Amino acid sequence: MADIAGVALGEIARQLGGELIGSEATVIDRIGALVGATPSTITFFSNPRLRAQLDTSDAGCVIVGPSARDAGAARRAVIVTPDPYLYYARLTQWWVARGRPALQPAVHASALVDPTAQVSPGALIGPFVVIEAGARIADGAQIGAHSVIGANASIGAGTRFAPRVTFGAGCSIGARGIVHSGAVIGADGFGFAPTEGRWEKIEQLGAVRIGDDVEIGANTCIDRGALDDTVIEDGVKLDNQIQIGHNVRIGAHSALAGCVGVAGSAVIGKHCTVGGAGMVIGHLELADHVHISAGSMVMRSIRKPGVYTGVFPIDENASWEKNAATLRQLHSLRDRLRVLEKSLPQDKINDPKTA
Amino acid sequence: MADIAGVALGEIARQLGGELIGSEATVIDRIGALVGATPSTITFFSNPRLRAQLDTSDAGCVIVGPSARDAGAARRAVIVTPDPYLYYARLTQWWVARGRPALQPAVHASALVDPTAQVSPGALIGPFVVIEAGARIADGAQIGAHSVIGANASIGAGTRFAPRVTFGAGCSIGARGIVHSGAVIGADGFGFAPTEGRWEKIEQLGAVRIGDDVEIGANTCIDRGALDDTVIEDGVKLDNQIQIGHNVRIGAHSALAGCVGVAGSAVIGKHCTVGGAGMVIGHLELADHVHISAGSMVMRSIRKPGVYTGVFPIDENASWEKNAATLRQLHSLRDRLRVLEKSLPQDKINDPKTA
């Protein structure tokens, strides 16, 4: 994928900015890592721990920050920019847009579009797509093969669905979104009333409302709300295999890594992150700028920004077995410690500060 | 979704029972929460902690229990019923059934149905569905777009599949089931014999047998058995993103929340619950009425009903780091405590009960 027709370094700098030190004529045909780079590779240097890789890289050009200007230029060309990682991100976008064949808006002959659906003439509808009554597909949107767009759903301008996305009735997504394969938006929330040892289904009457610039990973699920809607605000990024329960709200520009679960009615603030397999119990609230470490289970609301963790440290199995067994007696160990403390005359106990 | 043509309160009470206090003529056009309700909204009150919301709700009618009769009626209409949450569940069902267009049983022209499959004339088969040889689809069943029904599989009366369900060869589901989008029933169990550093596949010869009134969430997987079948008994409710291994048995009316995993040959009793991301190791047994908290890993069989938990408590990262590091020495701390205890003359140690 990374190899498309080459481009002169000068053209890159003209398109994306930065200060180019080196020959504008150098032809670049690949974006790559520092290691394995060739004289026609452009790469970036943003992690100071990789300094040795910078010094030995054979890359034709390295995108560097001001502090690495000299080190980078000591080899071949550099582009100096305040945030090399951000420059790299934008370079990949420009690179892919350059290599991508021009979109030919069309509805594939095999797609089934209800006559009452409104599909923009600027949209691209793939093979075997099903679009139900009253759905609206905006300009520049792309719906991948085998996707199903439910009745009265709405897909914003420029939003792209990979193949095999289910987007439920009445749900909406804004502009410039990306939804990956296998995602299921708008399945029923998990709601039942217990009665006489059985579960009586509560029909889920809400929908899912998704803002602009949202990316949703492969096989991720977002359930529709029970009464009100499940809400994903602008700029949220969801990785693969995530489960978002009914009536959850995720604040703008929060990012959730793979395998995360957020149970019903939880509210996650803006600019939060949840590491892989992190879990948030239902009906909790996370303030803005809360960061949950991978594998941690959030069992209470968190009102203060910060980093929070709760993971049993991994160890050799034999050590773990001993410590885990002892853990089940921890409370009684504390009691025994307290007894000991009370058993010693107070003047015999050294001050902890000096211990 | 929640807004369909209005209905008189008297009609609701006639259909669903309960004691209506207030005007039968009040028109209801929405089921909603206490907060945000309007005079044409019907809502319910079942959680005593929301009492303030009840008092200030502008809802046209609130479904209440006997103890909230007066408080509810002090505002506008109430329907009094022994279990308001159950009444609400049934109201949503009636509401949705009312709004749902009458099903036109048919096989969509684009569906591929093997000539030896038996599809009831009362079933609805969606676009691009594939039904293989010998499969049976009972009366009132609905198969969503792009679903694949394997050879000799059996779908019970009134069971509804959302789009994009894979239902494997020889598997069966009973009546009135619901299977959400992306679910995969009957993929191979994960079985291999190790040999000379490689894995030799064990073909999975069993199927999946699912009872009546079972709901299966989006992107949930239930593997077929190795020799015998994987069994999901009547009334089981599975949320999204669940993994059920081969030869598992889940007892009637148990409910598993999102992201749960149950490894091969585990047996879960009846009326159990597993919270989100709970995990059950293979070959274990859980008695009836066992409740596993979210995020807990069941590593041994549980013979006694009750609530069981095993989650590392979340904390500010700095605190967690200290405690987690100490946890790896916990067993030796216990030994050191024991040494201290033995070091003190027994008569010097105060009795724990009085400590």
Add this chain to the structure above:
Amino acid sequence: MADIAGVALGEIARQLGGELIGSEATVIDRIGALVGATPSTITFFSNPRLRAQLDTSDAGCVIVGPSARDAGAARRAVIVTPDPYLYYARLTQWWVARGRPALQPAVHASALVDPTAQVSPGALIGPFVVIEAGARIADGAQIGAHSVIGANASIGAGTRFAPRVTFGAGCSIGARGIVHSGAVIGADGFGFAPTEGRWEKIEQLGAVRIGDDVEIGANTCIDRGALDDTVIEDGVKLDNQIQIGHNVRIGAHSALAGCVGVAGSAVIGKHCTVGGAGMVIGHLELADHVHISAGSMVMRSIRKPGVYTGVFPIDENASWEKNAATLRQLHSLRDRLRVLEKSLPQDKINDPKTA
């Protein structure tokens, strides 16, 4: 599934080897477990703890190791072989191959194959499959219904895709692979550059390269690499609901159980195993022959072969609550213990070895 036309025991031994003690003419019509076996069932005995089941099994033939030869033969026929479980695995393969209708290579009339794709005349392409430009499907490969094969992707000889697999542009899989329903290979890795409180997408330019003899479970995701490729080596077995991040490398013959997550750029060695819901943080390395227990989170690189665990032990909820609360004070408990130790004259503290 397990019941197909019977076969004489002698034929089984001729095909698969082993020493048959008993009548060659015995007709076998089912592979089953020790319990529930009938005189026409063949089963196996490899777990010494099931010895009582062996003695009472009514199976027509039991596959046994040399040490169980006499016990097995005391009932009905046995096949003696050094590794009964491996023999059983191979028997299931032969059994299924025998019962499977001969493959009729063909491209289903409803499939959409780009004219520039190269589909071997010996491949089987199912209904509604989409094969994009430049993709190559080798001899004996089978692509299940509704699967989508991206541009320039490559599927090796004899590899079988279940229905509803997404296999992204430029990705490749070797020979004799199995990919189950709902798997998504080659979705974008989760890569963003933060800027001014937003996330700037990093286009993912790598692909996914998968070796020979790899099995990938239902609804499992493997993301494409950011710059270089994500690599799954020969013989790897991935269960259902797994998430493999971008640029991960999984060494040959490693096996990952259901619900596992491996974050970006992690490197897992050869012959490793990860138990269900185990998680590996990004950028870590696991040596060859490392075994991670179910539910454990790998937070640091592991250089030494062995078994590693990190799971909070499950307990009755009331006990867990006490211990978990105390755990949050564990570090201070250690300090208090240290104070006590320092408070006692050293000669008063008994030696731990003798305590």
